[in-house]
Amino acid sequence: MKEENEESQLSGSDIPADALTKTSNQKRVQSEDFFSYYANSIAVNMSMWDVRFVFGEHVGEEDGKAVVEESVRIILTREIAKVLHKLLTDQLAAYEKHFGVIKIPDLAQARKLEESEHKDADTEFRQGEYFR
Numbered sequence: 001m002k003e004e005n006e007e008s009q010l011s012g013s014d015i016p017a018d019a020l021t022k023t024s025n026q027k028r029v030q031s032e033d034f035f036s037y038y039a040n041s042i043a044v045n046m047s048m049w050d051v052r053f054v055f056g057e058h059v060g061e062e063d064g065k066a067v068v069e070e071s072v073r074i075i076l077t078r079e080i081a082k083v084l085h086k087l088l089t090d091q092l093a094a095y096e097k098h099f100g101v102i103k104i105p106d107l108a109q110a111r112k113l114e115e116s117e118h119k120d121a122d123t124e125f126r127q128g129e130y131f132r
Helices: 002-011 078-099 107-119
Strands: 041-046 048-063 067-079
Touching: 041 067, 048 078, 067 078
Parallel strands: none
Antiparallel strands: 041 048, 048 067
């Protein structure tokens, strides 16, 4: 029963069609202070009014902990966060259908591999070994 509720929540069926306006039906212009950031780290916090995303970049490790340089915080209403969820779900599903499953790295295995490489400078890194 719980799985059915989760699936219906993820289906986006409760999101009105006009909330998902296609960009072809919009004129999009960039403001003078438009900027672009790269991020490979995200932290998410919720309150009863909004959802906050803090984006950053993993820049190394210190004392066995990842060091993330935070760049920008985006605050969304819960409703827009839900629309974003639907858009991301649809876009990622389309991408994976066309190109294949996006594999999330197993970070523990990647760290072990990096440590062994540092111990043996002749070990060649083979990209993809740490993917599930």
